[in-house]
Amino acid sequence: MQEATQSICTTPSAMFCAQGQGVVRGYAIGRAVVMGAAALEVPHYRVAAEEVEQECVRLCAAMDKARDEVNALASGLPADAPKEMASLLGVHVLLLDDPQLRLQTMALIRERFYNAEWALTTQGQLLQEQFSAMEDEYLRERGADIRQVIERVLLLLSGAKPLTLHALTQADDEPLIVVARDIAPADMMGLREAKFAAFLTDLGGPTSHTAIVARSMAVPAVVGLGNFRSLVRDGDMLIADGFTGAVMVNPSELVLEEYRQKQAEFALARASLASLRDAPSVTLDGIAVHLEANIEMPEEAEQALAAGAQGIGLFRSEFLFMGRSTLPDEEEQYQAYKAVLEAMQGKPVTIRTLDIGADKVLDGEQTVATNPALGLRAVRYCLANPDLFQTQLRALLRASVHGTLRILVPMISSIKEVIAVRQAINEAKQSLFAQGITVADTIQLGAMVEVPAIAIAIEPFAETLDFLSIGTNDLIQYIMAVDRGDSEVADLYDPQHPAVLRVIAQTINAGERFNTPVSVCGEMAGDPMLTRLLLGLGLTRFSMHAAQLLDVKREIVTAHSNALRTKVAGALNRAERLDLAILH
Numbered sequence: 001m002q003e004a005t006q007s008i009c010t011t012p013s014a015m016f017c018a019q020g021q022g023v024v025r026g027y028a029i030g031r032a033v034v035m036g037a038a039a040l041e042v043p044h045y046r047v048a049a050e051e052v053e054q055e056c057v058r059l060c061a062a063m064d065k066a067r068d069e070v071n072a073l074a075s076g077l078p079a080d081a082p083k084e085m086a087s088l089l090g091v092h093v094l095l096l097d098d099p100q101l102r103l104q105t106m107a108l109i110r111e112r113f114y115n116a117e118w119a120l121t122t123q124g125q126l127l128q129e130q131f132s133a134m135e136d137e138y139l140r141e142r143g144a145d146i147r148q149v150i151e152r153v154l155l156l157l158s159g160a161k162p163l164t165l166h167a168l169t170q171a172d173d174e175p176l177i178v179v180a181r182d183i184a185p186a187d188m189m190g191l192r193e194a195k196f197a198a199f200l201t202d203l204g205g206p207t208s209h210t211a212i213v214a215r216s217m218a219v220p221a222v223v224g225l226g227n228f229r230s231l232v233r234d235g236d237m238l239i240a241d242g243f244t245g246a247v248m249v250n251p252s253e254l255v256l257e258e259y260r261q262k263q264a265e266f267a268l269a270r271a272s273l274a275s276l277r278d279a280p281s282v283t284l285d286g287i288a289v290h291l292e293a294n295i296e297m298p299e300e301a302e303q304a305l306a307a308g309a310q311g312i313g314l315f316r317s318e319f320l321f322m323g324r325s326t327l328p329d330e331e332e333q334y335q336a337y338k339a340v341l342e343a344m345q346g347k348p349v350t351i352r353t354l355d356i357g358a359d360k361v362l363d364g365e366q367t368v369a370t371n372p373a374l375g376l377r378a379v380r381y382c383l384a385n386p387d388l389f390q391t392q393l394r395a396l397l398r399a400s401v402h403g404t405l406r407i408l409v410p411m412i413s414s415i416k417e418v419i420a421v422r423q424a425i426n427e428a429k430q431s432l433f434a435q436g437i438t439v440a441d442t443i444q445l446g447a448m449v450e451v452p453a454i455a456i457a458i459e460p461f462a463e464t465l466d467f468l469s470i471g472t473n474d475l476i477q478y479i480m481a482v483d484r485g486d487s488e489v490a491d492l493y494d495p496q497h498p499a500v501l502r503v504i505a506q507t508i509n510a511g512e513r514f515n516t517p518v519s520v521c522g523e524m525a526g527d528p529m530l531t532r533l534l535l536g537l538g539l540t541r542f543s544m545h546a547a548q549l550l551d552v553k554r555e556i557v558t559a560h561s562n563a564l565r566t567k568v569a570g571a572l573n574r575a576e577r578l579d580l581a582i583l584h
Contacts (some may be wrong), residue, residue, distance in 0.1 A: 003223060004310065014424065015250035015251070016248075016249050017246055017247060017248045018225050020222040020228070021051075021245045022221075022241065022245040023242070023310055024214045024218075024219060024220050025220065025241070025243050025266075026218075026242045027239070027241060027242065027243075027259055027262045027263045027266055028240040028263075029172060029237075029238070029256065029260065030196070030197035030198070030256070031177065031234075031237060032114055032232050032235060032236040032249075033196075034178065034179045034229060034233065035181075035183070038295075042092060043118070045445055046112075046116050047109070047114075048499070049113070051107055054289060055109050055116050055578075056106045056109050056116075058157070061395060061524045062116070062157045063101075063102060063153055064373075070096070071093060071111075073088055073089055073565055077089075081379055087280065088145075088301070091142070092152075095149045095279055096153075100123075100127060101127065102122060106119075106120045106121055116157055118255060120154065121154070123151060124147065128146050129143075130143075134357055144182055147251040148182070175196065175197035175199045177240060178199060180201050181229050182201050182202065182204060198214075198219060198222070199219060200221070200222050200223075200225060200238070200240060201224075201225065202226055202228055203223065204223030204224060221240075221347070222246075222454035225229045225247065227341060231249075232249060237249070237251065238251055239259050253331065268378065273436070273551070274550075275551050276308075276554060277550065278308060280557075281310075282556075283559050284557070284561075285561055285562050287561040288533075289445065289542065289544050290542070291549055291552065291556075292304075292306070292350070292541070292542070292543040292544075293307065293311075293312055293377070293543065294311065294314040294543050294544055295314070295316070295340070296315075296316050296319045298336045300339075301343035301349075302343055303343055305344065305392060306344070308549060308553075309546060311348040311349060311404075312340060312348070312349040312350055313519055313541070313542075314350055314352055315352060316352055317333075317348065317352055317353065321356065324357060327391075329391065330391050330394050331395075333396075334394075334399050336399045337396055338398075338399040341399055341400075342402050342403060344404075346403060346404060347403075348405075348406055349404060349405065349406065350406040350408050350446070350543075351396060351406070351407060352379070352448070353379070353382060353389070353393075353396075354389075355377070355378045356381055357376075357377035368454075377411060378420065379409050379411050379412055382424075383417070383424070390427065393407075393424060394431065397443070399441075400440035401439065401440050405440060405444075406445075407444070407446070408446045409427070409446070409448065410471070411450060412452055414453070414463070418447065418465065421445070432535065446466055446467035446468055447465055447468060447469070449469065449471065449518075450475045450476050451470050452474075452475070456503070458506060458507050459510050459513075460516075463512040463514045463516075466516070467518070468518045469519045471521060472520055472523060472524040475500070476494070476500050477493065479497070480493060480494065480497060494577075495524050496530075496533070496580070497577065498572065498578075500574055501537065501568075501572060507540065508539055512538065519539075519542065520534060520541070520542060520543070521543040525543055526544030526552065528548070528551040530580075531552050531555035531556060532555055532580070532584065533568065533578065533583060535556065535565075536565050536567060536568030537568055564583055565583055567583060568583075
């Protein structure tokens with residue numbers, strides 16, 4: 001994963017400050033605990049031919065021990081552990097058994113006579129590069145799993161003891177802020193029992209492990225700080241601003257007092273939000289707004305319910321397929337989909353069909369497209385692999401009797417693809433009927449609006465489909481011709497650009513004309529700063545991470561929808577970048 005560029009500035013009120021990306025909102029004040037790098041200085045040498053098999057044995061023994069360690073961590077998780085933790089540790093177990101890591105590493109030992117450490121880091125780098133090339137931001141972050149697994153095995157190969165956080169045992173009562181290059185799931189568990197105030201990492205993004213677990217713990221986090229870890233010492237006083245991504249090192253007493261006040265105000269605001277959980281999501285002028293949750297794994301459905309979600313607006317099914325050497329069969333997929341539908345107790349569950357790109361073939365055969373973002377991905381991939389698609393559709397249809405299922409198809413760009421998907425669904429239905437397996441009478445079919453082609457010619461899709469879901473992450477990327485993972489053009493990735501807003505408005509308006517529900521499930525939906533803007537565009541269905549629901553609901557219940565529509569319409573007519581301040 002490419003490191004974020006760090007911004008260091010000298011300020012009158014602090015020794016220095018750094019700028020990263022705030023991924024969990026909140027304010028933290030505490031002493032730095034700097035985690036040493038887990039990656040070792042890897043020895044590079046060639047082994048003799050007669051020592052090759054023994055080197056393979058040494059590698060496998062270390063990988064087996066690492067797997068046993070992670071399994072032990074997973075089986076010993078406390079009852080209050082984040083629900084994501086078991087699945088994150090499970091990914092590490094799967095990677096330690098994955099032939100691409102184990103067998104290909106042994107192949108490097110046997111064919112090139114690399115020592116185990118050299119072979120392991122070489123193969124790991126290849127796998128990390130493949131993940132980093134992926135279009136989906138969450139999948140790009142899974143390259144961190146590869147790195148973390150390799151670091152654990154390298155420690156065992158070296159005979160070193162696992163990393164310990166000696167500073168966490170300090171006697172005083174001051175809060176602690178963990179500073180690291182990256183934090184593996186197992187290390188996160190080691191931090192749970194310590195007293196900490198925030199997580200700060202050089203690497204990572206909104207979907208990194210640090211961000212995921214920190215959200216579930218309601219702990220502020222700032223990621224993408226570049227080389228910040230090398231600039232901080234144990235015991236430095238830090239302020240972390242999870243809103244702006246700013247981190248201040250050894251600030252003045254005046255700045256400390258300012259942020260203590262912000263902490264207190266934020267704590268009061270969070271406490272008041274709890275009362276909104278069961279309150280109706282209705283604007284001041286009586287417009288009902290439907291709030292749903294995005295999930296990656298079945299276990300997260302319970303969190304969505306606990307946060308007051310009215311359904312699952314996006315279940316990214318590809319995470320059932322990733323980090324493993326074999327594809328999930330029909331029964332495994334059926335059980336996963338069934339679990340979510342049952343957990344939601346009749347509330348609608350939108351499951352997106354496999355959204356995988358041409359940069360990684362699921363059966364392990366490696367092919368890299370010239371431009372994966374524009375290649376054989378998502379629905380194109382599924383239609384080109386009908387057996388794989390039929391397996392998923394059969395599992396979805398079988399699960400449909402356990403709740404209210406909606407099937408969402410990504411990267412649709414033509415009516416021809418909609419027809420092909422319907423034919424595939426009918427084929428799966430007929431095969432189930434032939435086996436005497438029942439299917440729900442009503443299963444809605446929808447499409448992601450993320451390719452400009454569907455957004456520009458939206459009317460036939462709004463007329464043909466049961467619902468539409470705007471995937472703003474990719475839609476903005478394609479409209480602006482900006483790679484959202486490229487830091488050099490990140491400033492051009494603009495959700496408030498008039499072209500972006502017009503396309504969103506056009507889609508919502510088409511939905512209204514054809515009585516077709518339209519939701520937004522991209523990052524825009526979960527950003528409370530943009531809630532009033534989306535309401536002004538006419539949006540009444542939002543889907544986001546469960547942790548963002550109450551922040552968005554607060555904006556909704558204090559907004560006047562029709563007044564916002566008037567203000568936003570005026571800005572769209574003038575084709576100007578809308579100033580969010582006018583919406584408050």
